[in-house]
Amino acid sequence: MNINNFFIFAPHNKRNMQQSGYIIEVQNVSKFFGEKVALDNINLNVKKGEFVTILGPSGCGKTTLLRLIAGFQTASEGEIRISGNEITQTPPHMRPVNTVFQKYALFPHLNVFDNIAFGLKLKKTPKQVIEKKVKAALKMVGMTDYEDRDVDSLSGGQQQRVAIARAIVNEPEVLLLDEPLAALDLKMRKDMQMELKEMHQKLGITFVYVTHDQEEALTLSDTIVVMSEGKIQQIGTPMDIYNEPTNSFVADFIGESNILNGTMIKDEAVSFAGHEFECVDKGFGTNAPVDVVIRPEDIYIFDPSDAAQLTGTVTSCIFKGVHFEMLVQTKEGYELMVQDYHAFEAGREVGLLVKPFDIHVMKKERTCNTFEGKMVAENRVEFLGCEFECLPQKGLQAGDKVEVEVDFKNVILEDNEEDGKLTGEVKFILYKGNHYHLTVFSDWDEDIFVDTNDVWDDGDRVGITIAPEHIRLNKL
Amino acid sequence: MRRRNWSLPYAIFLLIFVVIPLLLIVLYAFTDEEGAFTMGNFRKFLMHPEAMNTFIYSIGIAIITTIVCLVLGYPAAYILSQKQFNTSKTMVVLFILPMWVNILIRTLATVALFDFLQLPLGEGALIFGMVYNFLPFMIYPIYNTLQKMDQSLIEAAQDLGANPLKVFNKVILPLSAPGIVSGIVMVFMPTVSTFAIAELLTMNNIKLFGTTVQENIYNGMWNYGAALSLIMLLLIGIMSLFTNEEDSAQNESGGVI
Amino acid sequence: MMKKFFAKAYLWFLLALLYSPILIIMIFSFTEAKVLGNWTGFSTKLYSSLFSGGMHHSLMSAIWNTFTIAILAATISTALGSIAAIGIFNMRSRARAVMNFTNNIPIMNPDIITGVSLFLLFVSFGISQGFTTVVLAHIAFCTPYVVLSVMPRLKKMNPNIYEAALDLGATPFQALRKVILPEILPGMISGFILAFTLSIDDFAVTIFTIGNEGLETLSTYIYADARKGGLTPELRPLSTIIFVTVLVLLIVINKRAEKQKKE
Numbered sequence: 001m002n003i004n005n006f007f008i009f010a011p012h013n014k015r016n017m018q019q020s021g022y023i024i025e026v027q028n029v030s031k032f033f034g035e036k037v038a039l040d041n042i043n044l045n046v047k048k049g050e051f052v053t054i055l056g057p058s059g060c061g062k063t064t065l066l067r068l069i070a071g072f073q074t075a076s077e078g079e080i081r082i083s084g085n086e087i088t089q090t091p092p093h094m095r096p097v098n099t100v101f102q103k104y105a106l107f108p109h110l111n112v113f114d115n116i117a118f119g120l121k122l123k124k125t126p127k128q129v130i131e132k133k134v135k136a137a138l139k140m141v142g143m144t145d146y147e148d149r150d151v152d153s154l155s156g157g158q159q160q161r162v163a164i165a166r167a168i169v170n171e172p173e174v175l176l177l178d179e180p181l182a183a184l185d186l187k188m189r190k191d192m193q194m195e196l197k198e199m200h201q202k203l204g205i206t207f208v209y210v211t212h213d214q215e216e217a218l219t220l221s222d223t224i225v226v227m228s229e230g231k232i233q234q235i236g237t238p239m240d241i242y243n244e245p246t247n248s249f250v251a252d253f254i255g256e257s258n259i260l261n262g263t264m265i266k267d268e269a270v271s272f273a274g275h276e277f278e279c280v281d282k283g284f285g286t287n288a289p290v291d292v293v294i295r296p297e298d299i300y301i302f303d304p305s306d307a308a309q310l311t312g313t314v315t316s317c318i319f320k321g322v323h324f325e326m327l328v329q330t331k332e333g334y335e336l337m338v339q340d341y342h343a344f345e346a347g348r349e350v351g352l353l354v355k356p357f358d359i360h361v362m363k364k365e366r367t368c369n370t371f372e373g374k375m376v377a378e379n380r381v382e383f384l385g386c387e388f389e390c391l392p393q394k395g396l397q398a399g400d401k402v403e404v405e406v407d408f409k410n411v412i413l414e415d416n417e418e419d420g421k422l423t424g425e426v427k428f429i430l431y432k433g434n435h436y437h438l439t440v441f442s443d444w445d446e447d448i449f450v451d452t453n454d455v456w457d458d459g460d461r462v463g464i465t466i467a468p469e470h471i472r473l474n475k476l
Numbered sequence: 477m478r479r480r481n482w483s484l485p486y487a488i489f490l491l492i493f494v495v496i497p498l499l500l501i502v503l504y505a506f507t508d509e510e511g512a513f514t515m516g517n518f519r520k521f522l523m524h525p526e527a528m529n530t531f532i533y534s535i536g537i538a539i540i541t542t543i544v545c546l547v548l549g550y551p552a553a554y555i556l557s558q559k560q561f562n563t564s565k566t567m568v569v570l571f572i573l574p575m576w577v578n579i580l581i582r583t584l585a586t587v588a589l590f591d592f593l594q595l596p597l598g599e600g601a602l603i604f605g606m607v608y609n610f611l612p613f614m615i616y617p618i619y620n621t622l623q624k625m626d627q628s629l630i631e632a633a634q635d636l637g638a639n640p641l642k643v644f645n646k647v648i649l650p651l652s653a654p655g656i657v658s659g660i661v662m663v664f665m666p667t668v669s670t671f672a673i674a675e676l677l678t679m680n681n682i683k684l685f686g687t688t689v690q691e692n693i694y695n696g697m698w699n700y701g702a703a704l705s706l707i708m709l710l711l712i713g714i715m716s717l718f719t720n721e722e723d724s725a726q727n728e729s730g731g732v733i
Numbered sequence: 734m735m736k737k738f739f740a741k742a743y744l745w746f747l748l749a750l751l752y753s754p755i756l757i758i759m760i761f762s763f764t765e766a767k768v769l770g771n772w773t774g775f776s777t778k779l780y781s782s783l784f785s786g787g788m789h790h791s792l793m794s795a796i797w798n799t800f801t802i803a804i805l806a807a808t809i810s811t812a813l814g815s816i817a818a819i820g821i822f823n824m825r826s827r828a829r830a831v832m833n834f835t836n837n838i839p840i841m842n843p844d845i846i847t848g849v850s851l852f853l854l855f856v857s858f859g860i861s862q863g864f865t866t867v868v869l870a871h872i873a874f875c876t877p878y879v880v881l882s883v884m885p886r887l888k889k890m891n892p893n894i895y896e897a898a899l900d901l902g903a904t905p906f907q908a909l910r911k912v913i914l915p916e917i918l919p920g921m922i923s924g925f926i927l928a929f930t931l932s933i934d935d936f937a938v939t940i941f942t943i944g945n946e947g948l949e950t951l952s953t954y955i956y957a958d959a960r961k962g963g964l965t966p967e968l969r970p971l972s973t974i975i976f977v978t979v980l981v982l983l984i985v986i987n988k989r990a991e992k993q994k995k996e
Binding site for chain 2: 737740741743744748750751752753754757758761813817818819820821823824835836839841842843845846847850851852853854857869870872873876934937940941951956959968972979980
């Protein structure tokens with residue numbers, strides 16, 4: 001299941017690498033901006049000729065990773081190799097890669113020809129050769145006869161084509177693309193996606209593509225690297241990523257998903273949403289807490305009948321062009337998103353069914369918050385940089401190191417920052433059918449996970465409190 | 477790669493030729509010829525009715541000049557900014573062009589005009605000369621803000637039932653306020669600080685504060701001259717509190733080209 | 734229609750007011766009379782005597798000084814200011830705010846304060862005043878305008894184009910010369926023109942820094958002349974020539990800019 005292991009390949013001699021056929025090797029790379037960790041121990045290998053997409057929400061570190069490969073920034077730790085050569089500290093103009101920038105970055109004082117010829121002229125290529133290569137590059141991007149045009153007179157799509165031509169004319173081993181289509185309108189973006197795909201096949205060089213658009217990633221890539229919070233969450237083919245997300249972040253980020261808490265009762269049997277279901281996953285042990293992911297298109301919806309595993313009421317129904325998207329509130333109080341070609345209007349009673357192989361079970365990364373702490377007094381413990389009151393503990397003395405456990409649902413968030421012992425910022429919100437699972441980045445620089453029924457927004461500043469009776473302590 | 481260090485030479489230059497000289501004004505203002513601390517220079521100014529009168533008279537002339545410039549300049553700026561009246565940038569250039577002519581030549585030309593029309597030189601000539609010299613400084617910033625104003629705001633006001641007078645009072649005037657403020661500062665400041673101009677326009681009959689400063693420096697009274705400069709600087713500092721940095725910077729840098 | 738007529742009429746009235754003194758000078762540049770205001774018949778003698786040079790050696794040297802000072806000050810300010818602008822642009826926000834504030838001081842200061850302060854600087858450090866001090870003073874009040882003209886070009890510039898040049902194989906120096914320089918060049922040119930005209934026009938700062946060793950610029954020459962009671966007749970054709978040159982230059986530049994915008 002874990003594709004990461006398959007791709008992370010860390011041999012230590014150079015010859016071995018070239019044999020391995022990896023063109024880019026990123027090993028244990030971290031990047032810090034002051035206190036902030038932009039990239040946290042990244043390992044990534046890219047095969048020659050692959051179309052690799054780095055996908056993630058803004059601020060996840062994907063552009064930083066690309067800029068490290070291009071050489072505009074240097075890694076704080078770790079090593080980057082291209083074709084087996086260490087280039088971690090090499091300045092950008094000496095790297096065998098070329099970049100296509102998000103906002104094109106065409107030189108406004110040069111015309112189309114001179115923009116594309118820029119790199120070749122620096123290499124002192126003979127004039128006739130430049131002319132031939134520029135013409136060929138323009139043909140490649142479908143811009144023949146545009147040589148003498150002023151770049152400002154071109155449309156966004158045309159500018160992007162020139163930017164691509166300017167990069168590929170230098171015949172780089174790797175083409176880096178930093179959200180190249182983000183500034184284009186939807187229609188143009190779709191056309192350019194197809195052209196990029198064709199171009200990749202024709203050129204046969206490696207593409208490393210950065211985007212926050214999951215659909216674009218699924219359409220274009222051979223391999224997708226999903227990133228969040230400076231870490232790689234999953235590496236795999238588009239099919240793998242969509243069908244077998246390794247954790248709830250990936251499941252939530254790629255496509256629409258219903259993500260619920262569940263319990264793996266035994267092999268091939270899982271319970272969630274108040275019912276027991278048959279599934280195809282094994283090896284989780286018995287009564288193990290898990291995350292359950294079901295794609296909305298995998299839930300069958302019909303009038304109530306004996307076939308129904310769940311019954312509920314439709315609360316909203318929206319036409320989405322091809323299908324209808326409905327929210328169903330089950331009798332047990334869970335909200336599920338369902339997509340179907342038939343409409344079931346709001347207020348209607350319905351039955352729901354999920355086939356065993358459409359239920360994706362994931363091991364929970366954690367079941368409660370755990371922190372390292374230290375006893376201050378018999379009924380006081382220090383963790384996350386604050387002192388908390390706890391129930392009087394037998395067998396623990398001031399100064400003892402302890403492991404602190406707090407259940408997700410027992411962390412209380414306050415609107416007013418001053419009301420909490422500790423403050424933090426809501427940074428990731430996951431809807432779990434009947435409650436929200438939040439990740440709160442505390443000002444002590446540690447994540448706290450919270451289950452709540454209250455609605456919070458990304459970026460909200462909150463105060464955090466924990467009641468004494470909800471703090472569990474284990475001596476270390 | 478550390479390109480921010482490129483500003484180092486200029487930072488040193490600014491320190492030597494801008495910051496230290498200004499500190500020297502303060503230093504000289506508070507010391508006597510022997511270099512000992514004294515408030516005497518300021519006491520002299522307050523006790524000396526002539527310098528004091530010149531100071532107040534200069535402020536008066538500056539206020540009158542500013543008001544006349546505003547009254548004459550605002551309509552011009554407004555007309556220039558409206559597409560229905562004027563579409564040519566050349567017209568704007570014509571209004572700003574006199575700024576490019578040496579101020580002494582301009583002043584002497586004014587004297588020539590008054591001579592030619594056989595009008596007496598005096599207070600009238602002084603104010604005419606000042607207005608003539610500094611009117612472009614009023615028109616340009618107002619024109620700039622009016623021109624940047626979103627025309628649909630006027631249409632919106634009309635749509636909401638405002639008559640032309642109301643449109644002007646409630647929309648155009650408040651929105652052009654930043655331009656008016658920087659125009660006022662840009663006319664008031666040079667008017668109150670000029671020297672030599674007044675003498676030429678009034679056959680040496682009227683002296684303004686700038687000349688008092690210059691004469692004292694010229695006659696070797698550096699400390700007293702510095703104190704008078706500091707007083708002028710304070711006056712201008714108070715004036716410029718009314719405008720914000722950004723406005724004036726953008727107007728000044730705008731130029732014509 | 735009436736409204737438009739009155740609006741236009743008002744503009745022309747103001748222009749007439751603004752230009753009448755200059756027109757008087759221009760008209761009387763074509764007569765020989767020593768005193769301005771006396772018309773003694775059409776003549777181009779003042780023009781020819783201005784160009785024959787011989788008669789007013791001091792005027793010619795004042796013109797020469799004015800132009801050399803302006804060229805020197807504008808060139809040095811443009812170099813200093815452009816490099817400084819790139820530096821300031823790359824600074825952290827607090828240091829940048831300090832630099833911007835200091836840069837604005839000479840612009841906000843009245844000329845007389847700049848003049849007095851520089852005078853005090855030179856006398857305090859015992860520097861004898863003359864050509865060099867005037868050039869230094871002119872650089873001091875011109876450079877801020879160059880910084881202000883170059884800065885918007887840097888701000889407008891796509892921050893990736895420098896990186897794009899590096900990416901395509903340019904060394905940092907090549908990237909600067911082939912990409913950044915062409916981008917900020919228009920700002921440098923307008924900064925130069927601004928500095929040049931400011932320097933030529935300056936009177937207040939010059940008079941405080943020129944010393945008393947007989948160095949004259951056009952401004953101080955006119956000032957001395959006017960204080961003696963009259964305007965040297967040759968200044969009339971000179972003013973006319975300067976004025977017409979500036980007028981034509983500015984109108985041509987603006988017409989071109991307008992045309993470019995339309996395209």
